[in-house]
Amino acid sequence: MESFSSYSDAEIWNLFRGGSDKAYxxxxxxxxxxxxxxxxxxxxxxxxxxxCMHDLFVYLFQHRASLGETNAIKYYLFKSLRRRILEAVETRTRQHNRGNEFTNTLPETASSPEEKMIEAETSSSRNKHLMEAVTALPPRQREAIFLLYFSNLDYPETAEIMGLNIRTVYNQVHTAIQTLRKQLSHASLLPVFLE
Incomplete structure (x- = not known):
């Protein structure tokens, strides 16, 4: 695969929109x-x-010539995937309310290659406890922490992706960090961003 490491996100995106399969x-x-x-x-x-990921990448490929510009591909993809997921959940909820079978929202027990990679990266005791504590947070707090600290997005990008105002994101993160500090401080497991 061609290396695009010296290209900016805007340049890669424009190559993709112009028809480059390598950029895609x-x-x-x-x-x-x-x-x-x-x-x-x-x-x-x-x-x-x-x-939803499959649908997103098929859509991007099929409509690339008409896509708008971006200088932050990760942000663009996160926002697009979130919108697709919420629409899919809403559709399934409506189907369920009409008496149709609803897909179980519990995760499958078989590990995927992505899960195995994540498990390998988080094998230390500190990361294990941190991930357990983050997973136990309410969904909006968990999502905000993931976007800010694990995906390195900033507050305005996180607010835009989540469809919230920046003040609400600050409040969600503040509450989440307070909760994580309480849960992790007893075992001296605080990661750098919580100290």
């Missing part, structure tokens, strides 16, 4: 694992997230 491959390989992890923070339903 690069975008997919560069962002798919993190995008999938983010999707699981939005909704704990592996098949739903996989379907």
């Amino acid at each position: 491959e690069y975008i997919y390989h560069r962002h798919s694992v993190e995008l999938f992890s983010y999707g699981l923070y939005v909704v704990n339903n592996r098949p739903l997230v996989e379907d």
